[in-house]
Amino acid sequence: MSSPLRRRQFLKTSFGVAGALLASGAGAAEVCTKTVAQTEGPFYPGEGNILPVNDLTRVENASGPALGQVIYVKGVVRDLNCAPVAGVNVEIWQACASGRYNHDGDPNTAALDPNFRYWGETFTNDNGEYIFKTIVPGAYPADTDWDRPPHIHFRVAKRGYQELITQMYFDGEDLNSRDKILERIPARLRRDVIVAFAPNADEPLTQMGVFNISIEKI
Numbered sequence: 001m002s003s004p005l006r007r008r009q010f011l012k013t014s015f016g017v018a019g020a021l022l023a024s025g026a027g028a029a030e031v032c033t034k035t036v037a038q039t040e041g042p043f044y045p046g047e048g049n050i051l052p053v054n055d056l057t058r059v060e061n062a063s064g065p066a067l068g069q070v071i072y073v074k075g076v077v078r079d080l081n082c083a084p085v086a087g088v089n090v091e092i093w094q095a096c097a098s099g100r101y102n103h104d105g106d107p108n109t110a111a112l113d114p115n116f117r118y119w120g121e122t123f124t125n126d127n128g129e130y131i132f133k134t135i136v137p138g139a140y141p142a143d144t145d146w147d148r149p150p151h152i153h154f155r156v157a158k159r160g161y162q163e164l165i166t167q168m169y170f171d172g173e174d175l176n177s178r179d180k181i182l183e184r185i186p187a188r189l190r191r192d193v194i195v196a197f198a199p200n201a202d203e204p205l206t207q208m209g210v211f212n213i214s215i216e217k218i
C-alpha cells in the first residue's frame with residue numbers, strides 16, 4: 001500500500017474560502033455556500049472498490065508512473081459556517097490521461113493506463129484538509145455531439161452531514177463552456193468547481209490546485 005502523502009504537501013498558503021461571504025459589521029458570521037451537487041455519472045467504482053490511497057499515480061508492480069500531467073488537488077472541507085470538518089471521507093474517481101475509466105460500463109475504446117489507479121480515498125485531518133496526487137484526466141465522448149471536459153468526481157461523506165457528490169473541473173479548458181453538466185450550474189456556483197492549477201513549488205513538473213468544499217449538517 002502506498003504511504004499517505006506527507007503533511008508538508010499542505011503548503012503554508014492561506015486557503016481561500018470558496019463561495020465565502022464575510023458580512024460586514026461586528027459579530028457578523030462567516031457563511032460558506034454549499035458546494036453544488038452534480039451527477040455521480042455511470043462510472044462510480046462502488047464503495048468496496050475504493051482503496052484507502054490518496055496517490056493515484058502509482059500502482060504496485062507497475063512498469064512506471066501513470067501517464068499524464070501530475071497534479072495535486074488539495075483543499076479544506078468546511079461546514080456552512082466555514083468551520084473545518086475533520087474526519088470527512090473524500091473519495092475521487094476519474095478517467096486516465098486517455099479519457100478512459102477503469103469500469104466495465106465505459107464504452108470508450110481509448111487505451112487504459114495500467115499504471116494509473118483511477119480512484120482513491122482519504123480523510124480530512126484535524127484542520128479539515130485533504131490532498132490527492134493524481135493526473136489530469138483526458139476528455140472523453142459522452143455522446144456523439146458532446147465531449148466531457150477533463151474532470152474529477154468527488155464523493156464527500158461524514159456521519160451527521162449530507163453526502164455530497166460533485167465534480168471538479170480545470171480552469172482554461174475549452175470544453176468547459178460546452179459541457180451539458182457544467183452549463184446547468186448557476187454561474188456563481190460554477191466558479192467554485194472550476195479550479196486553477198499552477199506549478200507546484202514543492203515538486204518540479206507537478207501542478208497544484210485548491211478545491212475547497214462546503215457540506216451541510218443534517
Ligand SMILES: [Fe+2]
Pocket residue numbers: 041043148151153
Ligand atoms: Fe466522468
